[in-house]
Structures are given as structure tokens and as C-alpha cells.
Amino acid sequence: QVQLVESGGGLVQPGGSLRLSCAASGSISSINVMGWYRQAPGNQRELVASITSDDSTNYADSVKGRFTISRDNAKNTVYLQMNSLKPEDTAVYFCRYFGSTDRYWGQGTQVTVSS
Numbered sequence: 756q757v758q759l760v761e762s763g764g765g766l767v768q769p770g771g772s773l774r775l776s777c778a779a780s781g782s783i784s785s786i787n788v789m790g791w792y793r794q795a796p797g798n799q800r801e802l803v804a805s806i807t808s809d810d811s812t813n814y815a816d817s818v819k820g821r822f823t824i825s826r827d828n829a830k831n832t833v834y835l836q837m838n839s840l841k842p843e844d845t846a847v848y849f850c851r852y853f854g855s856t857d858r859y860w861g862q863g864t865q866v867t868v869s870s
């Protein structure tokens with residue numbers, strides 16, 4: 756099993772920044788993909804960004820140029836730096852782990868962008 760613990764959400768004004776963290780623990784595959792998804796009320800959960808264990812990244816078009824995903828393999832932690840935040844970025848953000856044979860979700864952290 757893999758446990759994922761997210762942190763860093765909160766309330767921020769439009770144009771502001773937040774950094775989310777997701778710490779993984781347990782039976783972590785050396786080769787894996789970690790990602791951030793988000794879900795706003797009434798919407799489906801959608802991919803925001805993902806990163807492989809060799810640092811290949813992928814972003815949703817809506818966040819390209821504003822968000823940056825990174826990871827620290829020594830700490831088994833993935834980060835999402837979110838800049839130039841917009842009200843439409845408001846959602847619960849979930850960490851996702853893809854191992855060789857298993858998948859896990861974090862519990863989610865709320866991000867609210869509002870003046």
C-alpha cells in the first residue's frame with residue numbers, strides 16, 4: 756500500500772501563488788508516475804499535471820505556463836507550484852500515484868481563489 760498526504764491548499768487572491776505538496780509513503784515503486792488532479796463542484800475530476808520518476812512532465816492546457824510540477828525522489832514528495840491563480844482554478848486538488856500495478860489517491864486539499 757501507498758499513503759499520500761497532501762498539504763498547502765488555502766485561500767488566495769486572484770494572481771496569487773500557492774505550492775501544494777504530496778508526501779508518499781509505503782510500498783513505492785522505483786518507477787512510477789505521480790500527478791495532481793482537481794475537481795470543482797459539479798465538474799468531473801480532471802488531470803492538472805503529472806510527472807514520471809525520470810522527470811518527464813505533462814500539463815493540462817489550462818495551466819500551462821502557470822503551474823509547475825516537480826518531485827524530490829529522495830523525499831518521495833511531489834510538488835505543484837501554482838502561479839497567476841485564477842478563480843476558475845478553485846477546486847479540491849488530489850494527489851495521484853501510479854505504480855507498476857497499483858493506483859492510489861490522496862485525501863485532497865482545497866484551493867480557493869477569490870478576492
